[in-house]
Amino acid sequence: MASTLAEKTCTPCRGGVPPFTPEEAEAYRTQAPDWSLMDDATRIERRYRFKDFGEAFAFVMRAGELAKAQGHHPDISFGWGYASVSLRTKKIKGLHENDFIMAVKLDRISEGVVEAAARPKG
Template structure:
């Protein structure tokens, strides 16, 4: 189940100059996106999604790109046959921001509801 509260939010522009989330804030947000792992001393979150084949992974990545453009928050993505790994970090603050968890929740929601296949 995705963080339904986060799914309803919209990413806000981050211009830097603010501190990244504190570890306890990261822990609280992560409870809403349980399948994401916290990486790099709580400066990044990451999740690998699995699919039946390359085409499904590519379809997902294309949808991730569309969502990233709409939200103005762009993840790092790697993918191949049957998987797509998404990594989120707010680069301007070199750490995590609420936006990263909003995107994570929206990506989880999209993955749960994405029609794949022909």
């Protein structure tokens, strides 16, 4: 993990690569500390909080654009004031560096949504 995950880009995963062990996943999670390891460290998950539906929706739209650009496919659900994101690399049925790259990038997007909503309009 020489460079920060936020500076990296997801690489296509063709399968055949072993998923992270729980220890490897925990080491990567230090750069995404708000994410939780789930299901025996085969996925990570985070619930974001927003002030209203509009902020949550704005986050989901940006998250979708990021996912498309990165070639990643997170599971996202949202509603009034929240969005939940679950990440894992489906081809290897577990975690890969790509999942943590997405996690860190999603964290940055969420900060930007909240900052933009706090700016005065007009």
